[in-house]
Amino acid sequence: MTSNEAGPPSRYHHGDLRNALLAAGRTLLEEGGPTALSMREIARRVGVSAPAAYHHFSGLDDIAVALAERGFAELAERLQAAPSNAKGQLAPAGMAYVAFARKNPGLYRLMFGEGFHTAFAADDRIRSLRSAAYEVLKAGLSKRLPPDEIGTAALFLWSLTHGLALLMIDGQFDPGADPDALVAAVLRLSGKGLPTSAGSRDHA
Template structure:
């Protein structure tokens, strides 16, 4: 009796192969993290040969950078549209940041270089997109702090949200806990440690 063989990958039919390859890479990221990325497997899932992928990407590092670009753009947009009042509330931005990481753990890890530190360190696009996301965090502080304090406060907030995000996606919290309530409580507490105008607090 012949042994079962894996079902063939669906054949590629539409015109945007680059986007299809990135979408397949993103699925792989969420299935197995950055180490799961493979040009051969990405191409197989799209239904093309590996050489066909090289018409759009110079190699796996190039695919990883393109995926990270998408991730940072989505992260910045999610923070940008988070609700804030005229006083510049901080907690909704932090919730949006951590929510993105929780929704896209594999992509989030990749964005900060997991498995691709050398490629990302040398890429100006990644540095620019990280700066753009950092700028969204800083923008919420402009209504609360004097200009000379914004940089330090933004770094504090980024460190806090990045750390919370990693703890969440690593499963380091009680699985029975209300994650959203816990994140909100930590972010409120962090706001009390920042200089404020009047009675303003991060909520």
Template sequence: MQKKSSYHHGDLRSALLKTARELLEECGASALALTEVAKRNGVSPPAVYHHFSSREALAASLARQGFDELDQRMKAVAAQVGGGLADYAVAYVAFAREHPALYRLMFGEGFAGGSDEGEAVRAFRRPAYDGLKASLIAVVPINDVPYVALFLWALTHGLALLMIDGQLEIQESDAHIVNRVLSVARLGMAAIMRPG
């Protein structure tokens, strides 16, 4: 009988992440367990510990994967001619809806407060926020950029969570809802937006 190990597995780290992501989406962050990931890959738990020192280290790697994918989506929107803030918001919400458990993990679910991994996940968020701020510089007075970016992120993030949880009573497409909510928000932001 051949002993199972990472040496016979090919790229074990990638396989572990793929399995962990499937487990995450099936059962949520609380179900992530290195022993279950090992079992599903047919390897021993020590083989998993060779790649991830803890459950939180595995979860942080998944969160990083999620932010990389979200970043790619945002860059695709930026590459579109005429892509505006509503396009970013629609793409953001679509990502959250397609990967609800991963999205929650990306925003801290399953991490102990003050842990190194939790801090790392917070650092993974920073480029997304910085990208949003950069997109506002041309249309918002410079002193207001951090506040407008925070407002838009909070609005879109909250909307994404409400949609994930099935809390909306409005029966329209996600894109329609996002666009309408942003149009309402624009009325309040009109006072600080630069003309043009």
């Protein structure tokens, strides 16, 4: 952009335009959700022309997939970093999952295809990253369940945490309730409903 062109000053370091575009896209996500994403607006916020952005991303679907990739990588890190012990408690991973969604509601919605269902359905990278998050949940169950029950239990836990995350970011809970306490209470109840092996009766 020349000094005579209208628009905000450049805010990216030379050679790092791709990351600057992704950062601007993420800000847009949290301001207005997936439908707010726009290549022109992303470029404007970084301080470059729209054609310059197309040197790094083929289009809006491409930048949405890249943002979702980063989101799933961060989510997997949060789940892996959640406290665990020999009893295989489930609540810490569930708390980390919902906390991620609450902190990044726009990104979380995008990660599961909101506004980009067609593009994401055809992208192997997204399917692989979703599977990786699922595997992290499965790993946490391996300490408390026999192998033939882990897959079903992991799907149960993912369904619960995903639904709970959406309810929380939509504000569909008692506004006077402590969100963290509410999530913890729901996860404790889920532990009572999960199948357990004969030698394990630990709750989440």
